[in-house]
Amino acid sequence: MKTFYAAVIIGSISACALSTAVAQTAPPAEDPAMKIYRETTPKINDLVHTKLDVRFDYKKRYMYGKEWVTLKPHFYATDSLRLDAQGMDIKNVSIVKAGKNIPLKFTYDSLTINIKLDKVYYNTENYTIYIDYTSKPNELKAQGSAAITDAKGLYFINPDGTEKDKPTQIWTQGETQSSSAWFPTIDKPNQKTTDEIRMTVPKKYVTLSNGRLASQRVNTDGTRTDTWIMDLPHSPYLFMMAVGDFKITKDTWKGKEVSYYLEPKYAPYAKDIFGFTPEVIDFYSKTLGVDYPWNKYSQIVVRDYVSGAMENTTATLHGDYVQATKRELIDAYYSQGRSTIVHELFHQWFGDYVTAESWSNLTVNESFADFSETLWAEHKYGKDAGDAHINDDRQQYLSQPNLKTKDLVRFHYKDKEEVFDAVTYQKGGSILYMLRNYLGNAAFYKGLNIYLKTNAFKNGEAHQLRLAMEEASGRDLNWFFNQWYFGAGHPILGITYKWDDATKTQTVYLNQTQDGNVFTLPLAIDVYAGGKKDRRMFWMRNKVDSLVFHSATKPSLVNVDGDKMLLVKKTDNKSLDEFVFQYFNAPLYLDRFEAITAAAKQQTNAGARKVIIAALNDKYYELQIKAIKAADMTNDDVRNAAQPILINLAQTDPNTLVRAAAITVLGKLKASGNTNLFKAALKSQSYAVQGAALSALGLLNPAEAVALAKTYEKDSEGALTQAILNVYTTGGTDAQYDYVYNAFAEGAPQTQFSIMPKFADFTGRVKDPAQAQKGIKAIADFGVKYKKYGIGPQVVQILTGIKTSRAKLNDTASVAAIDKAVAELQ
Structure with missing residues (x-):
């Protein structure tokens, strides 16, 4: 699963508000739930085969199901069975004997069915239970999480067709333990079962499930029955169904069939969105030495999905954010949508083929899927792209200090949903990146091959991964797994340098300052001296350590962690001259990133300016953009050198995001001589380029920009829509207010917060009091909805600013509305 954390989303929107909230909140009391050891669920009965026959009541939002579930005792004999079944009506529970259903005694507490079997069964015997039930997901009181915002299991989307421009769909979401909201099962990841799902649906709709479509039967009542069969075992949380108008x-x-299910509007772009999938399957199959293990691979896009995407076996389900036109994809590059596509595909091996035996060991699912994003990036787009992606992962983890006490494999948590965090994803992916570097590619991928083949169609955990890597490499890895998998935190590393000219010795001082245990760090240290690079290997095993070596001349650069592999919060006390040398001589993305960062702070220095100007044409586009944004255009020397380069980039760079960044910086100069450049850029097919150009024109001539923006309203997305909103909120009148209001009211949380300050200014000055009150209510509603994330004080401050503006306009009704809204937020 690729998750979109609700708390992280709001945190990125309002880091200030969250930090303030944290600062004002007392440390939480110790939670007794954190003392509970979350053991792997004992296996009393094993699922063998699950057969379902389901039909849907769109009006009631019910699913009527019949189930035949075949099981066997795992080892010990038993005369009872417990099945998870959330919020259902259970009408009949029987054992199937000679084709007949013989009723059994059972109790049901709305969460589990406890069944008394007709006799004692041994692990040499299979038995089949028949259950007649009704699933009522909309009546289920299920608690979601920041990662997976709902846990109903079965979702009816616009079932009455009353929501304009939204299709009618049904889909399921099983992770973590929500499949049992739509069929009774042992809803644990350490269970595996084959399955057959028979769906009766209106014949106008398409269905999708795991495995192969075995048959379709048209019925006399206007319905059709589709039967899907999954011949290979997989875990219940990976079961899926989807029904709707898909092309x-x-x-x-x-x-093997590879298929893409999209809304009809986006079907013409299916190959643009998903068409690289066979290439990724081929690359992963060759890299892992295990061919894609299932009979088909489908990807389906649904509305109102409760997370990012889900790797259901053979049938990944995506949220609608991946749907895009060919034109929208111009600016995508390795966007979130494309990285999600490869992330979910890698799960077909790590997560589906071999599945985490418990949520405590989720790392063997999600850390690998996270790592796979980097793996594909470096294969398809080059090493810089891979290094940039994994560095983003590191920074996402390191920026959340509350995670430093959480182990990667964690057997203590309040709720299983908490394990879906940046430790499991981004930290875990970064750890695998380090492990690959330490072992070398050949040994690392051989280890993955051993792990997959040894545990095929079964369950895995971190210890099995360690054993596979040790078998492949011949190295003991207990030290690595103990500190990175079964320990918490990360090194905080300070690095200082001393050159002694008299003795021709260079000393490198290393100091770990984190609380708790010292980390063992294998370090590649590159020494650049006399026009040559010499690599020295060093193991840091103490909190304070040092390396001393001789050099004929003073090194131009000593580059600690020369491969830029460590997951570490680093303070590297190099001089600016050393960072300048690093940019032009050290080869990696992060070498250049660090140098640009250092140079950006000291642009009065000639060496720093040389780095910034050179980086405008860096070979990797993200570093170009970093340099473009960092260039201090108030410095005459920087501006004189940068401006002609920026003009050239704005007009000719093949990367649309680079072009847009250059246009944005040129726009801030407010130089009328660039007007024609900006107007020419408005003709681009790139929304990013158009948006930057419109914003630049807005800085030169707000009234003209408002008129231009009007012509793009009906054909805008992404950055262009954002630019229209900026132009309207800055220079618009009442005539443009509804466009901004609708964008705010209908926008995602990030969109809402990003435009809220300017929307608030617009609301404060709009002439029509009714318009103002409409905007005030929308802002207040946002504050109430996300109040639990600590943004209430910020929204109150924004509303107070509107109040001041409305009071100057003698709009007493709006002032009263604000007073009421503020009272609700406090």
Whole structure:
């Protein structure tokens, strides 16, 4: 699963508000739930085969199900069975004997069915239970989480067709333990079962489930019954169904079906969105030495999904954010949507083929899927792209200090949903990146091959991963797994340098300042001296350590962690001259990133300016953009050198995001001589370029920009829409207010917060009091909705600013509305 954390989303929107809230909140009391050891669920009965026959009541939002579930005792004999079944009506529980259903005694507490079997069964015997039930997901009181915002299991989307421009759909979401909201099962990841799902649906709709579509039967009542069969075992949380008006685009990989299910509007762009999938399947299959293990691979896009995406076996489900036109994809590059596509695909091996035996060991699912994003990036787009992606992962983890006490494999948590965090994802992916570097690619991928083949169609945990890597490499890895998998935190490393010219010795001082245990760190240290690079390997095993070596001349650069692999919060006390040398001589993305960061702070220095100007044409576009944004255009020397380069980039760079960044910086100069450049950029097919150009024109001539923006309203997305909003909120009148209001009211949380300050200014000055009150209510509603994330004080401050403006306009009704809203937020 690729998660979109609700708390993180709001945190990125309002880091200030969150930090303030944290500062004002007393440390929480110790939670007794954190003392509970979360053991792997004992296996009393094993699932063998699950057969479902379901039909849907769109009006009631019910699913009527019949189930035949075959099981066997795991080891010890038993005369009882417990099945998870959340919020259902259970009408019949029977054992199937000679084709007949013999009723059994059972109790049901709305969460589990406890069944008394007809006799004692041994682990040499299978038995089949029949259950007639009704699933009522909309009546289920299920608690979601920041990662997975709802846990109903089964979702009816616009079932009555009353929501304009929204299709009618049904889909399921099983992770973590929500499949038992739509069929009774042992809803634990250490169970595996084959399955058959028979869905009866209106014949106008398409269905999708795991495995192969075995048959379709048209019924006399206007429905159709589709039967899907999954011949290979997988865990219950990976079961899926989807029903709706989808158009299917077919592709293949080695004779296996690869298919894309999209809303009809986006079907023409199916290959643009998903068409690289066979290439990724081929790359992962060759890299892992295990061919894609299932009979087909489908990807489906649904509305109102409760997280990012879900790796259901053979049938990944995506949220609608991945749907885009060919034109929208111009600016995508390795965007969140594309990285999610490869993330979910890698799960078909790590998560589906071999599944974490418990949520405590979720790392063997999600850390690998996170790592796979970097793996694909470096294969498809080059090493800089891979290094940039993994560095983003590191920073996302390191920026959340509350995570430093959490182990990667954690057997203590309040709720299983908490394990879906940046420790499991971004930290875990970064740890695998380090492990690959330490072992070398060949040994690392051989280890993955051993792990997959040894545990195929079964469950795995971190210890099995360690054993596979040790078998492949011949190295003991207990030290690595103990500190990174079964320990918490990360090194905080200070690095200082001393050159002694008299003795021709260079000393490197290393100091770990984190609380708690010292980390063992294998370090590659590159020494650049006399026009040559010499690599020295060093193991840091103490909190304070040092390396001393001789050099004929003073090194131009000593580059600690020369491969830029460590997950570490680092303070590297190099001089500016050393960072300048690093930019032009050290080869990696992070070498250049660090140098640009250092140079950006000292642009009065000639060396720093040389780095910034050179980086405008860096070989990797993200570093170009970093330099473009960092260039201090108030410095005459920087501006004189940078401006002609920026003009060239704005007009000719093949990367649309670089072009847009250059236009944005040129726009801030407010130089009328660039007007024609900006107007020419408005003709681009890139929304990013158009948006930057419109914003730049808005700085030169707000009234003209408002008129231009009007012509783009009906054909705008992304950055262009944002630019229209900026132009309107800055220079618009009442005539443009509804456009801004609708964008705010209908926008995602990030969109809402990003435009809220300017929307508030617009609301404060709009002439029509009714318009103002409409805007005030929208802002207040946002504050109430996300108050639990600590943004209430910020929203109150914004509303107070509107109140001041409305009071100057003698708008007493709006002032009263604000007073009421503020009272609700406090």
